[in-house]
Amino acid sequence: MITVDQRQFGRAVKFASSVVGKRSTIPVLTTVKASANGALHLDGTDLDTYARASLPYDGDEAEFLIQSPSQVAAAVKKAGAETVSFDRRDKELRVEAGELVADLSHTMHADDFPTMELIAEETFGALVDASLFRLLERVRPAISTEETRYYLNGIYVHAIGDGAYRFVATDGHRLFVADAALPGASGEIAEGVIIPRRAIEKVIGQFAKAESARFVLGRTVKSNQPDKTLAPSAHPSRAGFTAEIDGVRFELATKLIDGTFPDYTRVVPAEHKFAMRMARADLLKAIKTITPLSSDKTRALRLTALRDGLTLELQSPDFGKSRFPVAAEHDAPADFYIGLNAAYLLDAANAFTGETIEFGLDDPGAPVTITDPDDGGFKVVQMPIRV
Amino acid sequence: MITVDQRQFGRAVKFASSVVGKRSTIPVLTTVKASANGALHLDGTDLDTYARASLPYDGDEAEFLIQSPSQVAAAVKKAGAETVSFDRRDKELRVEAGELVADLSHTMHADDFPTMELIAEETFGALVDASLFRLLERVRPAISTEETRYYLNGIYVHAIGDGAYRFVATDGHRLFVADAALPGASGEIAEGVIIPRRAIEKVIGQFAKAESARFVLGRTVKSNQPDKTLAPSAHPSRAGFTAEIDGVRFELATKLIDGTFPDYTRVVPAEHKFAMRMARADLLKAIKTITPLSSDKTRALRLTALRDGLTLELQSPDFGKSRFPVAAEHDAPADFYIGLNAAYLLDAANAFTGETIEFGLDDPGAPVTITDPDDGGFKVVQMPIRV
Numbered sequence: 056m057i058t059v060d061q062r063q064f065g066r067a068v069k070f071a072s073s074v075v076g077k078r079s080t081i082p083v084l085t086t087v088k089a090s091a092n093g094a095l096h097l098d099g100t101d102l103d104t105y106a107r108a109s110l111p112y113d114g115d116e117a118e119f120l121i122q123s124p125s126q127v128a129a130a131v132k133k134a135g136a137e138t139v140s141f142d143r144r145d146k147e148l149r150v151e152a153g154e155l156v157a158d159l160s161h162t163m164h165a166d167d168f169p170t171m172e173l174i175a176e177e178t179f180g181a182l183v184d185a186s187l188f189r190l191l192e193r194v195r196p197a198i199s200t201e202e203t204r205y206y207l208n209g210i211y212v213h214a215i216g217d218g219a220y221r222f223v224a225t226d227g228h229r230l231f232v233a234d235a236a237l238p239g240a241s242g243e244i245a246e247g248v249i250i251p252r253r254a255i256e257k258v259i260g261q262f263a264k265a266e267s268a269r270f271v272l273g274r275t276v277k278s279n280q281p282d283k284t285l286a287p288s289a290h291p292s293r294a295g296f297t298a299e300i301d302g303v304r305f306e307l308a309t310k311l312i313d314g315t316f317p318d319y320t321r322v323v324p325a326e327h328k329f330a331m332r333m334a335r336a337d338l339l340k341a342i343k344t345i346t347p348l349s350s351d352k353t354r355a356l357r358l359t360a361l362r363d364g365l366t367l368e369l370q371s372p373d374f375g376k377s378r379f380p381v382a383a384e385h386d387a388p389a390d391f392y393i394g395l396n397a398a399y400l401l402d403a404a405n406a407f408t409g410e411t412i413e414f415g416l417d418d419p420g421a422p423v424t425i426t427d428p429d430d431g432g433f434k435v436v437q438m439p440i441r442v
Numbered sequence: 443m444i445t446v447d448q449r450q451f452g453r454a455v456k457f458a459s460s461v462v463g464k465r466s467t468i469p470v471l472t473t474v475k476a477s478a479n480g481a482l483h484l485d486g487t488d489l490d491t492y493a494r495a496s497l498p499y500d501g502d503e504a505e506f507l508i509q510s511p512s513q514v515a516a517a518v519k520k521a522g523a524e525t526v527s528f529d530r531r532d533k534e535l536r537v538e539a540g541e542l543v544a545d546l547s548h549t550m551h552a553d554d555f556p557t558m559e560l561i562a563e564e565t566f567g568a569l570v571d572a573s574l575f576r577l578l579e580r581v582r583p584a585i586s587t588e589e590t591r592y593y594l595n596g597i598y599v600h601a602i603g604d605g606a607y608r609f610v611a612t613d614g615h616r617l618f619v620a621d622a623a624l625p626g627a628s629g630e631i632a633e634g635v636i637i638p639r640r641a642i643e644k645v646i647g648q649f650a651k652a653e654s655a656r657f658v659l660g661r662t663v664k665s666n667q668p669d670k671t672l673a674p675s676a677h678p679s680r681a682g683f684t685a686e687i688d689g690v691r692f693e694l695a696t697k698l699i700d701g702t703f704p705d706y707t708r709v710v711p712a713e714h715k716f717a718m719r720m721a722r723a724d725l726l727k728a729i730k731t732i733t734p735l736s737s738d739k740t741r742a743l744r745l746t747a748l749r750d751g752l753t754l755e756l757q758s759p760d761f762g763k764s765r766f767p768v769a770a771e772h773d774a775p776a777d778f779y780i781g782l783n784a785a786y787l788l789d790a791a792n793a794f795t796g797e798t799i800e801f802g803l804d805d806p807g808a809p810v811t812i813t814d815p816d817d818g819g820f821k822v823v824q825m826p827i828r829v
Binding site: 126348 | 509510513514517520521534537541542543544546727730731734735760761762763764765767
C-alpha cells in the first residue's frame with residue numbers, strides 16, 4: 056500500500072492524464088500508470104506526448120494502472136481528506152481517501168503500458184522562466200491546424216546567434232515571430248526543430264505557473280558512440296520541459312514534427328512604404344465593436360486611411376455596413392485601404408502586450424507587418440484579403 | 443430618430459431576444475420588433491412565449507425591426523457609449539452608439555411581425571417577490587423533457603385553499619412539490635394550469651432579480667360578455683409575469699400547456715414505515731464523492747442502513763465498487779437497502795435549502811419521500827430503482 060498527499064496527487068494525476076485520451080483504440084492509453092520506486096511516478100501518454108509527474112509517497116514499491124484517472128482524481132478530491140492511499144489487490148485497486156473506499160477495476164496489465172519516451176540524452180538545455188511560456192502563448196494562435204501541411208502544426212524554433220532563439224508559427228495566412236534570449240543554454244540547436252501544437256498547449260497550461268523550468272532537446276536513448284565527431288545524436292528527436300512546482304516534479308516530452316518548416320523569411324517584408332501607428336486598445340475596441348455585426352464567414356475588415364486617422368469598416372450581406380474610427384498617425388496616401396481578416400487581426404492585436412502598435416504597409420495586395428515600436432522581439436505578418 | 447440609454451437598451455433587447463430563436467422557418471421570428479410610442483417596446487416571440495421590454499426614449503414615434511438583435515446589443519455595448527440611437531431609412535436601420543455607425547439591413551417588414559399575445563384580461567393576479575422565483579427554480583429539475591407526454595413539460599399550479607398554491611413537476615421518475623402563499627391575490631385559479639418549461643426558465647433568469655413582480659393568469663382578448671355567470675373567460679389561456687427593474691418594464695406571457703396533468707397525489711405516499719434523517723451536506727458530499735466513479739448510464743446508488751448510519755454504494759461494471767458512509771438517525775431494520783438514481787438524488791438534495799433532510803421509506807420497491815423537517819413547503823417523491 057502507498058499513501059500520498061491528496062492535493063499533490065490531484066495535481067500530478069491531472070498533469071499525467073492531460074495528454075491521455077478518454078477513448079483510444081489501445082485501451083491502456085486511457086490509463087495513467089503509477090510506479091512507486093523512490094518517488095511515485097504518474098505517467099500518461101498518447102504515444103506522441105509523454106507526461107510524467109513525480110511526487111513523494113509513503114509505503115512499499117508498487118506498480119499499477121489508474122483506469123479513468125480524471126474520475127478517480129475527482130472522487131478523491133470530493134472526499135476531502137489530506138491523504139489518499141492505493142493498494143493493488145489482484146484484479147482490483149483499492150483507493151481510500153478519508154471515508155471513501157473504492158475497489159476499482161484493474162483489468163488491464165501495467166506491463167502493456169508503453170515505455171515512457173522521456174529524454175535520456177540532451178543535445179540542448181536551458182533554464183527558462185515564465186516569460187518563455189508567455190512567449191509560446193503569444194505565438195500559438197498562428198499555428199496551423201490543417202493536417203495536410205503537418206509541418207506547420209507546431210512552433211518552429213531555431214538559433215539566431217548570440218544566445219538568442221526564434222519561435223515561429225504560421226498557417227499561411229499570418230506569421231507570428233518571437234525572439235527570446237536563453238542565457239546559459241548548454242548545447243546548441245544545430246538545425247531548427249518543430250514542437251507540435253498539442254505539446255505547446257499542455258506546456259503553456261502547466262509550466263506558466265513555474266518559477267523556473269528547463270527546456271531541453273534530446274534523444275530518448277543515450278548514444279553509445281560518444282567520441283564520434285558527427286554523432287547521430289546531434290539531431291534531437293524530442294523536446295522536453297521540466298519543472299518542480301510545490302513538491303511535484305513535472306516532465307513533458309514530445310516527439311518533434313519530422314518535416315521541413317518553410318523558409319518563412321521570404322514572406323517577411325524587409326521594408327514598407329507606409330506606416331500607421333495607433334493605440335492597441337483603440338484598435339481592439341474598434342475590432343470588437345464592429346465584428347459582431349457580420350456573419351462568420353464574411354469578416355473582412357476594410358481599413359481605410361483618413362486624414363486624421365483611420366476607419367475600420369465591415370460590410371456583410373446579411374447585416375449591412377458598419378464602421379468605427381481609430382485615431383492613428385500615418386503617412387499613407389489619402390483613401391489608401393486594405394482588407395484584413397477580422398479574426399486574425401484580433402489575434403494579432405491580442406498577442407502584443409504594449410500600448411502602441413504599428414502597421415507596415417505597401418499596397419492593398421501586399422503583406423502587412425505588425426510590430427510594437429517599444430518591443431522588437433515580437434512581430435506579426437498578415438496577408439491581406441480582397442475587399 | 444430615437445435615442446435610448448445604452449444599458450437599458452442592452453437589458454431590454456437581451457430579454458426580448460431571449461425567447462427568439464437564432465434560426466426559424468419564419469425569418470421575422472428571429473428579429474426583435476421595436477415600437478416607439480410613449481415608451482419604446484422591444485418585442486420578441488417564438489409564438490409560444492412573448493417577451494416585451496419597455497423603456498423610456500427620446501424622439502419621434504417609430505416602428506422597426508432589429509435583425510440579429512443579440513449581435514446589435516453586443517456591438518453597441520462594446521462601443522461603450524451612454525446612449526444609442528436608431529434611425530429607420532427605407533431599407534436600412536442606422537444605429538449610432540458613440541463612434542460606431544452601422545447601417546443595418548432592414549429587409550423584413552415590421553407588419554409581418556406577429557401580434558404580441560400579451561394578457562389583456564386577468565383571471566388571477568398576485569404580487570410576488572423573489573421567493574416565488576426561487577420556488578420555481580427548486581421545482582424545475584423534475585420537469586419532464588419527454589415530448590410524448592407534453593402535459594408533463596411544465597409546472598402544474600393549483601390552489602390548495604387559504605390563499606396557498608401548489609407548484610408541481612414530475613417526469614415519472616421523481617415528483618417535486620412546493621407550496622407558496624400568495625397573499626392578496628385577486629381572482630382565482632379555478633382549475634390547475636400548466637406553465638411550460640421554456641417560460642419557467644426565462645422567468646427564473648429574468649425576474650429573480652426583481653424586488654417585486656406580478657404573476658398573472660388570463661386571456662389575450664377582453665371578454666365582451668361581462669355579465670354572464672359562467673364567462674368563457676373563467677379559464678385562462680395564458681400565464682404572465684411582469685416586473686419593473688431599474689427603469690425597464692419586463693413582461694413575459696406564455697401559452698399554457700393544453701393538457702391534463704396527472705393526479706400526482708396518487709403517487710405521494712401518505713405515510714412511511716421508516717425514516718432516515720441526516721445532514722443535507724453529508725448526503726451531498728457522499729453523492730458527489732462516489733458518482734464520478736461510474737459510467738453515466740449505470741449510476742444506481744445503493745443506500746444501505748447500518749447500525750450507526752447508512753452507506754452509499756455505487757457499483758459500475760467499468761469502474762468497480764465504491765462506498766461512502768453518511769451519519770444518519772434511522773429506524774430501518776439492519777441491512778435494509780434501496781436503489782436510487784444518483785443524478786435524481788443529487789437534484790433532490792440540491793433542491794432543499796435546510797440543514798437536515800429526511801427520507802420516508804417502506805420497502806426497496808416503494809417510492810421514497812424526501813422532506814425537510816423544518817420546512818413543510820417542499821417535498822420530493824423519488825421512485826426507487828433495482829440494485
